[in-house]
Each structure stands twice: as structure tokens, then as C-alpha cells.
Amino acid sequence: MRIATWNVNSLSVRLPQVLDWLKANPVDVLGLQELKLTDDKFPYDAFEAEGYHAVTYGQKTYNGVALITRKPADDVVRNIPSHEDVQARVIAGTVETHTGPLRVINCYFVNGQEPGSEKFTYKMKWLGALENWVRGEMQKHPRLIVMGDFNVAPEDRDSFDPVGLKDTIHHTVEERTYFQNMIGLGLTDAYRMFEQPEKSYSWWDYRMLGFQKNRGLRIDHILVSDALKGSVSACTIDRAPRKNKQPSDHAPVIVTLD
DNA sequence: ATGGCCTCAGATTGAGGA
Numbered sequence: 001m002r003i004a005t006w007n008v009n010s011l012s013v014r015l016p017q018v019l020d021w022l023k024a025n026p027v028d029v030l031g032l033q034e035l036k037l038t039d040d041k042f043p044y045d046a047f048e049a050e051g052y053h054a055v056t057y058g059q060k061t062y063n064g065v066a067l068i069t070r071k072p073a074d075d076v077v078r079n080i081p082s083h084e085d086v087q088a089r090v091i092a093g094t095v096e097t098h099t100g101p102l103r104v105i106n107c108y109f110v111n112g113q114e115p116g117s118e119k120f121t122y123k124m125k126w127l128g129a130l131e132n133w134v135r136g137e138m139q140k141h142p143r144l145i146v147m148g149d150f151n152v153a154p155e156d157r158d159s160f161d162p163v164g165l166k167d168t169i170h171h172t173v174e175e176r177t178y179f180q181n182m183i184g185l186g187l188t189d190a191y192r193m194f195e196q197p198e199k200s201y202s203w204w205d206y207r208m209l210g211f212q213k214n215r216g217l218r219i220d221h222i223l224v225s226d227a228l229k230g231s232v233s234a235c236t237i238d239r240a241p242r243k244n245k246q247p248s249d250h251a252p253v254i255v256t257l258d
Numbered sequence: 259a260t261g262g263c264c265t266c267a268g269a270t271t272g273a274g275g276a
Contacts, residue, residue: 246264
């Protein structure tokens with residue numbers, strides 16, 4: 001089975017591209033981020049027509065997440081329990097698979113704007129709350145995936161300019177420490193389980209011909225629990241949709257579980 | 259040159275993204 005994550009940067013604008021991508025890549029689970037629309041505007045019918053269920057947690061203008069699944073998702077949770085938040089950033093659900101239930105936590109992590117800013121403080125608090133919650137979820141759901149737009153480039157090799165961008169947003173020690181703390185809970189970055197091309201990124205700035213020059217960051221991740229690790233047979237970034245007209249600035253990341 | 263581009267709300271600009 002295949003599970004994917006994609007920050008679509010407005011589902012209203014990107015819906016045709018998402019549907020086209022699903023036709024070409026009929027994954028079992030697709031986590032979407034940055035819907036930028038409320039649930040009453042979510043195009044449930046369009047996904048149903050492609051054979052998918054959708055559970056959503058939308059918001060006007062900003063943020064918003066969804067899980068698009070072949071089989072209905074159960075035990076759906078929206079945002080981090082016990083963490084008060086007006087921003088819709090998390091949707092989790094459990095789907096049945098031929099090897100047992102699979103818990104998927106799909107997240108749009110806080111951007112943080114700039115170290116030292118209020119938004120950065122909010123990012124750190126949010127990351128701490130997520131870590132605490134995921135620690136408990138791992139106990140309840142051994143077969144767990146945490147995925148989404150992490151807004152963190154975990155290592156220097158995940159950035160097109162680790163020297164010039166040192167200590168800037170996505171690159172700070174604080175953010176990278178939180179990423180490693182998540183790994184320390186017993187999760188593995190599926191992409192780094194395999195040999196990958198040099199300069200592999202999942203996001204490219206719209207400006208400055210970022211994609212054409214491959215000036216990007218790898219900030220979209222799929223983390224798998226130890227119980228799943230043995231069945232992971234591939235993890236790739238699909239750069240193709242970034243070449244579309246009116247693309248999202250993010251590319252989908254896909255993991256294959258046997 | 260500290261901005262370049264894209265989206266949204268709602269206005270002819272500003273916020274936010276990363």
C-alpha cells in the first residue's frame with residue numbers, strides 16, 4: 001500500500017491537479033495540508049467520484065488539513081488534544097489494511113516566520129505539544145505514521161544553502177532538535193531509509209526560479225514507527241506536479257508499505 | 259536592491275507563507 005503527503009497551497013486552486021495526481025498515483029491514503037478553505041467548501045463529491053473518502057479539518061483563508069482514504073478513516077482526531085489552538089493543523093485517523101490497523105497523523109506544522117518572533121514561539125510550543133501527544137499515540141497505536149509539512153529541514157543536506165541559511169527558519173538548532181526528539185520517540189524518516197539523489201527537496205520557492213535552479217528544502221516528511229519500519233519498501237518525492245502550470249510550491253512525498 | 263511569487267480577503271494593499 002502507498003501513503004502520501006502533499007501541501008497543496010489552496011485546494012480550491014489545486015483540486016484539478018490533486019485529482020489528476022490521484023488518478024496517476026492511486027495511493028491508499030493522501031494527507032493534504034494548506035487547504036485554505038472551510039469544510040463546507042470542501043469538494044467531497046470530487047474525491048468520492050474517484051473512489052475516496054475524505055475527513056477534513058478546514059479553516060478560512062489559512063491552514064486546513066484532510067485525510068483522503070480508500071477505506072473510511074475511523075477514530076478521527078482534529079488538532080492536538082489538550083492543546084488549545086484556533087489554527088487547523090492536524091487530522092488523524094485509523095484505516096484498516098491487510099496487515100492490520102494503521103494510524104496516520106497528518107500535520108501542517110507551524111511555519112514560525114523568523115527565530116525570535118512570536119510566531120516562532122508559537123511554533124516551539126506547538127512542536128512540544130505535538131511531541132507529548134505523539135508519545136502517547138505511539139503507545140495506543142504501534143503501527144503509526146506521522147507525516148506532513150514539517151516546516152523543518154532536518155539536516156544540512158536537506159537545504160540548498162545550509163551555510164547561507166544557517167540558523168534561519170527551518171534550519172535552527174531548536175527546530176532540528178524537536179525533529180530529532182520525534183525520531184527519539186521511535187519514529188524513522190522513511191525517506192532516509194533509502195539511498196536518494198543528492199539535493200533532494202520537497203519545496204521550492206515560487207520566486208527566483210527556485211524550482212528550475214533546484215533551490216529547495218526537504219521539509220515534507222513521512223515518519224514511520226518501528227512496527228512499520230520493516231515493511232517500508234520505498235519512499236520517494238514526486239517532482240512532477242511541481243512542473244505543472246500553477247503548481248503548489250510543494251511536491252508530494254510517497255511511502256510504500258508491503 | 260533585505261525583494262523577487264502566490265493565495266486570500268476584499269481592495270486597488272496587506273498578511274502570510276517558507
